[in-house]
Amino acid sequence: MTDVRVAASETLDGSQLRRLTWVLAVACGLxxxxxxxxxxxxxxxxxxFGVGEGSAALVVTLTQIGYAAGLLxxxxxxxxxxxxxxxxxxxxxTAIALAVAxxxxxxxxxxVAALAVxxxxxxxxxxxxxxxxxxxxxxxxxxxxxxxxxxxLGILLARTVSSLVAAAFGWRTVYAVSAGLMVVLTIVLxxxxxxxxxxxxxxYGGLLRSMGQLLRTEPVLRRRAVYQSAMFAVFxxxxxxxxxxxxQHHHLSQTGVGLFALVGAGGAAAAPVAGWLGDHGHNRVAxxxxxxxxxxxxxxxxxxxxxxxVLAVAGVLLDLAVQSTHVLGQRAIYAARPDARAxxxxxYMTSIFVAGAIGSAVSGALYxxxxxxxxxxxxxxxxxxxxxxxxxxxxx
Numbered sequence: 464m465t466d467v468r469v470a471a472s473e474t475l476d477g478s479q480l481r482r483l484t485w486v487l488a489v490a491c492g493l494x495x496x497x498x499x500x501x502x503x504x505x506x507x508x509x510x511x512f513g514v515g516e517g518s519a520a521l522v523v524t525l526t527q528i529g530y531a532a533g534l535l536x537x538x539x540x541x542x543x544x545x546x547x548x549x550x551x552x553x554x555x556x557t558a559i560a561l562a563v564a565x566x567x568x569x570x571x572x573x574x575v576a577a578l579a580v581x582x583x584x585x586x587x588x589x590x591x592x593x594x595x596x597x598x599x600x601x602x603x604x605x606x607x608x609x610x611x612x613x614x615x616l617g618i619l620l621a622r623t624v625s626s627l628v629a630a631a632f633g634w635r636t637v638y639a640v641s642a643g644l645m646v647v648l649t650i651v652l653x654x655x656x657x658x659x660x661x662x663x664x665x666x667y668g669g670l671l672r673s674m675g676q677l678l679r680t681e682p683v684l685r686r687r688a689v690y691q692s693a694m695f696a697v698f699x700x701x702x703x704x705x706x707x708x709x710x711q712h713h714h715l716s717q718t719g720v721g722l723f724a725l726v727g728a729g730g731a732a733a734a735p736v737a738g739w740l741g742d743h744g745h746n747r748v749a750x751x752x753x754x755x756x757x758x759x760x761x762x763x764x765x766x767x768x769x770x771x772x773v774l775a776v777a778g779v780l781l782d783l784a785v786q787s788t789h790v791l792g793q794r795a796i797y798a799a800r801p802d803a804r805a806x807x808x809x810x811y812m813t814s815i816f817v818a819g820a821i822g823s824a825v826s827g828a829l830y831x832x833x834x835x836x837x838x839x840x841x842x843x844x845x846x847x848x849x850x851x852x853x854x855x856x857x858x859x
Contacts, residue, residue: 488613491587496621503626512570520827529581531816539670546659554649557583561642626721683799687792688814693849696822700842703823726779737787747858753787758846765839
């Protein structure tokens, strides 16, 4: 393996690009998975630290808050600092945070580590633009698509992998192994990732101020942030509390919870379909249908909680709805301001993960006090609020 060095304005040859694409796809999948490992482990964490379900659910909340903070404060550095150095240094931070989580003696220490894991896992938002930068004209979409497929697999498989590893070796092994993988990943990226030094025209403070200005001046961004914030809060509420429901009322083992989590992989099928609908002028109708589907699936999950099959159907169709509104939302905001896509995406993603943190926190508290029915009703109402905004909004 040789150290790849190219100027920021150059592209790679075919073999270099193929190797880099695979490396970035794996890197993004492994890095983003760190955000989702804890969701099926909440029962095990609660037992290990001797706390209740609501306290354990704070792990998911703080991880998502950390990710939102990273999107807001770390990702803009990709427009200022050399990208390889930035990515590898952030990954070192991820490895340290995961190691602390693996060895945490108390929930308080684990929560601090979870916050740091979430913050540093935004390295994926630094790596994805690198793929587009070094791809030749006309191939950016294909290259970024391959990298994003790795990211999506990381999201969809993280819950299953963490459940199976925890069932076999304990939950601490999940974080210890991931810490080791981040170290290996850092070494690989230092060797293979080309240097890219952005031609920065503004300082860091100026970038942050411009993101706030976009939120004030771009109505499409505000609307789409509302839609997807509601949907991701539902997603977080479902997957944060379903672990308790599956273990306490359906008596599933940690392995069983991991296998149940595979139903989320079905949501991946929504991405190309939603993109096609948006490209053919059906963005508004598809958005409304997906939001409605999200609410309906949580109502179904409330009514049919005694059936694993019903919960699985609700889970896969909920994920499909969330993926659909996400793809349609990104398409809309990218089209609104092609000159500010990175910053538009930063604002959009930050709002989503803040909402996700709120959704997981509320669902944990609700499950402790009202059980699964309270969580499902809460999650069924959220999309209806987004639907109310959608009904009075223009097409985008």
